[in-house]
Amino acid sequence: MAITQVGVVGCGLMGSGIAEVAARSGYATVVREVSAELVTKGRGRIEKSTATAVEKGKLTAAQRQEILGRMRFTTAVEDLAGCDVVVEAATENPALKKELFAALDRACKPETILASNTSSIPIIELAAVTRRPEQVVGLHFFNPVPVMKLVEVVKTIRVGEAAIATARAFAESLGKRPILAKDRAGFVVNVLLVPYLLEAVRLVEQGVASPEDIDEGMRLGCGYPMGPLQLLDFVGIDTTFYIAEILFEEFKNPHYAPPTLLRQMTIAGLHGRKSGKGFYSY
Numbered sequence: 001m002a003i004t005q006v007g008v009v010g011c012g013l014m015g016s017g018i019a020e021v022a023a024r025s026g027y028a029t030v031v032r033e034v035s036a037e038l039v040t041k042g043r044g045r046i047e048k049s050t051a052t053a054v055e056k057g058k059l060t061a062a063q064r065q066e067i068l069g070r071m072r073f074t075t076a077v078e079d080l081a082g083c084d085v086v087v088e089a090a091t092e093n094p095a096l097k098k099e100l101f102a103a104l105d106r107a108c109k110p111e112t113i114l115a116s117n118t119s120s121i122p123i124i125e126l127a128a129v130t131r132r133p134e135q136v137v138g139l140h141f142f143n144p145v146p147v148m149k150l151v152e153v154v155k156t157i158r159v160g161e162a163a164i165a166t167a168r169a170f171a172e173s174l175g176k177r178p179i180l181a182k183d184r185a186g187f188v189v190n191v192l193l194v195p196y197l198l199e200a201v202r203l204v205e206q207g208v209a210s211p212e213d214i215d216e217g218m219r220l221g222c223g224y225p226m227g228p229l230q231l232l233d234f235v236g237i238d239t240t241f242y243i244a245e246i247l248f249e250e251f252k253n254p255h256y257a258p259p260t261l262l263r264q265m266t267i268a269g270l271h272g273r274k275s276g277k278g279f280y281s282y
């Protein structure tokens, strides 16, 4: 299937990255946020990121204008009607995502492939609220989207081979490397990554080492670009907490149980970089 127009639902950390990469890859991109205020914030994020790319000589000012010119922002789901692929990147909340998928199914043309960037919710739960489960896939990007090369393409028990082939080709057209995963909470990467991040929080809780030393341990000892607590602040304390809850619900394995400290930081608004404070201050 030929893709010319891409929709992105949600213009937060992930959605703005996905929208930017889509527009940079030449697609007419429609971005939907829930309010005018969030549209302004999301658009600002993309303007800033593309301005940095110009400063670094990765884009010319004219290319940046072309990219921004390919993007349209809206608060109406109906404006995504003509998109060939829609990637949903809303908050990691199953009820909210189901509502969105039902709305997207009503609004979009019959051929549209509906994809979710969820990190942990089984895609079949979203497919099941639509009349097109054979066209619903997972497309899981990684933060920062313009930099990270991976996309997990998630295959449900109802999806058609054609939709999977289109999703893979779409990921490749964005300059990404797709890997295929079965539709199980956490797919591949988060099943491995989340217990590691939670264990780092437990080390802090138990006073085994300071956040700085834990991070230095993994950076210098294992060559990771960021330590686990830095990464938690980067991904979002709240986001990781929600992912852990979903994984724990699915597997009932204590490895995935969110530690008390993570829960309390989420409640307290210590969400990491985006809120100015998490394990570190920004």
Ligand code: CAA
Residues within 6 Å of the ligand: 049, 056, 119, 141, 142, 143, 144, 145, 146, 147, 148, 190, 225, 226, 231, 235
């Ligand atoms: N947008 C665009 N480009 C960015 C960027 C952003 N937000 N952040 C960094 N970059 C680019 C920089 O421009 C720079 O490019 P050049 O080398 O071409 O100049 C390059 O990335 C490296 O950036 P920096 O030199 O500023 O900083 P760094 O070397 O410390 O790298 C990093 C930053 C790429 C984020 C690196 O620290 C890293 O890879 N961290 C780990 C990130 C990670 O693990 N992400 C996955 C999180 S899990 C997830 O997303 C899924 C989930 O479901 C939870």
